[in-house]
Amino acid sequence: MKALIKDGSEVRLREVDPPLLQHPGSLRIRVAAAGLCRTDLYVAEGLLASAGRLVLGHEFAGTVAELGCQVSGLALHQRVAVFPWLGCGQCRWCQAGHTTACPQRRMLGVHLDGAFAEEIVVPAELVYALPDSTSFRAAAYAEPVAASLAILRAGLDPQSRGLVYGRNRIAELTYRLMRLHGFSRVELLQAQKEESSFDYVVETVTQPEDVARMLRLLRPGGTLVVKSRHPRPLQLDLQQLVPKEIRLAAVNYGDFQTSLDLLRNPNFRYEDLLGEGHPLEDWRLLFEEARRDESTKSFFRLSDVWDS
Numbered sequence: 001m002k003a004l005i006k007d008g009s010e011v012r013l014r015e016v017d018p019p020l021l022q023h024p025g026s027l028r029i030r031v032a033a034a035g036l037c038r039t040d041l042y043v044a045e046g047l048l049a050s051a052g053r054l055v056l057g058h059e060f061a062g063t064v065a066e067l068g069c070q071v072s073g074l075a076l077h078q079r080v081a082v083f084p085w086l087g088c089g090q091c092r093w094c095q096a097g098h099t100t101a102c103p104q105r106r107m108l109g110v111h112l113d114g115a116f117a118e119e120i121v122v123p124a125e126l127v128y129a130l131p132d133s134t135s136f137r138a139a140a141y142a143e144p145v146a147a148s149l150a151i152l153r154a155g156l157d158p159q160s161r162g163l164v165y166g167r168n169r170i171a172e173l174t175y176r177l178m179r180l181h182g183f184s185r186v187e188l189l190q191a192q193k194e195e196s197s198f199d200y201v202v203e204t205v206t207q208p209e210d211v212a213r214m215l216r217l218l219r220p221g222g223t224l225v226v227k228s229r230h231p232r233p234l235q236l237d238l239q240q241l242v243p244k245e246i247r248l249a250a251v252n253y254g255d256f257q258t259s260l261d262l263l264r265n266p267n268f269r270y271e272d273l274l275g276e277g278h279p280l281e282d283w284r285l286l287f288e289e290a291r292r293d294e295s296t297k298s299f300f301r302l303s304d305v306w307d308s
Helices: 038-044 142-153 169-180 208-217 256-262 280-292
Strands: 002-007 010-015 026-036 053-055 059-067 079-082 119-123 127-129 162-165 186-188 198-203 218-226 247-250 274-278 297-301
Touching (some): 002 280, 010 280, 038 280, 059 119, 142 169, 162 169, 162 208, 169 186, 198 208, 208 218, 280 297
Parallel strands (some): 162 198, 198 218, 218 247, 274 297
Antiparallel strands (some): 002 053, 026 059, 026 119, 026 297, 059 079, 079 127
């Protein structure tokens, strides 16, 4: 099969053997659509520590091609989406259902083989059934939706004044989800804003100059919500942070099933944030476009029905 592989410092499209189903609690998925995000670029560029050789990609949907003998609740040829984080299953965080907080958590496409390939083998606990009404392309977007849904866990007052900081699809997605959930006074960064005028600011970019501006925009006692997974440390000016008594709230993921359900909500607009699909052979072009423009999500199409 074809697979986009990072091997050391190189990224190549290669012909490899399909993955084997070696664990009875796993299943093999034929990938239909896979989204490209910042994390994939960071791994490809060596900015984010990863396995030495692995298939890239972690946002995807497809159909079940083979089932382990201990897998129940799923069937051959069933349409599915996959949450890409795997916990140890034993720690108190995993036992409480918070696998993304597991100290030994691993991510598809970073620590384990990912989805920029025709097939992938994953543990059954990561797999969610997909209704026929949700396209594979939309389902491959469920992971970013779940990441943006984490904002609901930040303890923000929906009636307070807030700002989603950034000019990219993640900022737009987060803003739309917040409005959908009753945050009537949240704004997007579209014009010059008055300093010390917001109760909270949600970051979607972590350049030092942007972070400094976010702190200036916050009122005393305001909250900076950190949600990006940037590979470099976040720089904070304590001369602004401490005198203004600014609070920090870091959020990771919302519920993945909720994100899949939202994709069928007629009040949730997201289709204009989804870009076109490209074959794996166009990966260099797609990577370059993703670095240059973050207005829409880029996709690999690995099936003729990738958008249905």
